[in-house]
Amino acid sequence: MRVGVIGMGSMGMGAALSLLRAGQDVTGCDMREAARAEFAAAGGRAVASPDALPEGTEALVVLVVNAQQTEAALFGEAGAAPRLAPGAVVLSSATMAPDAARALAAKAEAAGFLWLDAPVSGGAVKAREGAMTVMASGSEAAFAAAQPVLDAIATKVWRLGDQVGIGATVKVVHQLLAGVHIAVAAEAMALGIRAGADPRQLYEVVTSAAGNSWMFENRMARVLEGDDAPRSAVEIFVKDLGLVTDMARSLDFPVPLAAQAQQLFTAARGMGQGGRDDGFVIRVWQTLTGIKLPGEG
Template sequence: MRVGVIGLGSMGMGAARSLLRAGLEVTGCDPRPAAREEFIAAGGRAVASAGALPQGTEALVVLVVNAAQTEAALFGPEGALPRLASGAAVLSCATMAPDAARAIAAKLEQAGMLPLDAPVSGGAAKAREGAMTVMAAGGAAAFDKAAPVLEAIATKVWRLGEQPGIGATVKVVHQLLAGVHIAVAAEAMALGIRAGADPKALYDVVTSAAGNSWMFENRMARVLTGDDAPRSAVDIFVKDLGLVTEMARALAFPVPLAAQAQQLFTAAHAMGQGQKDDGFVIRVWQAMTGIALPGDEEAGDEK
């Protein structure tokens, strides 16, 4: 099967390598030469532009940042559409508004393709292992056509409905939870520090109790060691909580906690922390209150 992967970032590279391992004929597409070279070294083919994908590509995975990039990668002047075989499966994997997911799927259907609204989660490590989670919506024919691709990149494929848009909806709601959980993890850790709790003891108690979340456990571990290299950056949640509040506004639906968390990530971005690991939204509280963070001393030593 001739497969294209547009976007060789941390998730796209993992998916592309997983497809190679599954024995498919994979062409990766990324404007960055380093990403193309890495994928060629792994045994794949690579092109700089979606318009240069092999003619007759039968399945396409679009793993770019947002709806605008997805639109451009498919339908732009250098887009992939003319290179696709009729009836190709097209997986739209970026986190985007449900309306955007529906519009993209409609255009693909009109062009004779089989669209899947298929946002993913799991992070870079899971992507490398072919163990992503896919929150997918689309017709049975699209799922059938995409089956070898889904099998190669994911261990869990949720079939959320026939209508494109519901995959995007579930992903956006998921990001609401993820974003608020990160921000409140930071709020709680920061308050605990100011109140005199030992940060590690607080972490140990919370992670063994009913106040735990996946994000508290994962992100506050990084805050405890002062490791702010981004696995997922503050700016991702500026964007994703923006999608949450846009979707909510379009539905005339109040989301007070998501809106508050959005303000906190926006504050972290304003402080110049946008490319830091998202758990370091805690630096907003540090800036307001002057608390010392666990990794500060070591970081100071490095300077």
């Protein structure tokens, strides 16, 4: 199957490599030369612009940041749409508002393409293992066309219905939990440090007890090492928690915890930490209280 992957960040690179291992004919697309070089070194083809994808591409995975980038990747001046085969399936995997997902699907379907609303989760490690979770909705035809791609990139595919927008809705709710969990993990670690607890012992206790969460275990491990290289950046949760609050506002639904978490990520970005790993939202507390973080000298 001729497959394109637009956006070879931490998740997109994993998806592209997993498709390559599965024997698919994969072309990755990313404006960053380093990403293209990494994929080429693994045996894949890589291009800098969506309009350079191979003609007749049958499936396209779009793993960019948001709806605006997704639309540009497909229908912009240098978009991929003219390179797609008639009836090709697009797997839209950026986190976006449900209304945006529906609008993009309508535009793609009018152009003769199938659309799968297919946000993903799992992190960079799972992506490289071909073990992501996909929260998908779309027509039976879209699921059938996308099956070889889904088989390669995911170990769990949730079929959430035939209406585009349901996948996006579930991902937005998921991001509410993810963002709040990261923020409270950082708050707890910062409080422990300020109170004099050894951060490594605190980590060991929490990860063996009922208060643990996947986000505490994953993100605070990097805080302990002072490793703020972004797997998922602070600014991503400024955006994603904004989607949560926007969706909730449209439903007259209060989300006070999500709103507070968004303010913390916004504060971290305002401090110049937007490009750092999202667990380093802990630097908000560091700035406020003067605590010394592990691994920072």
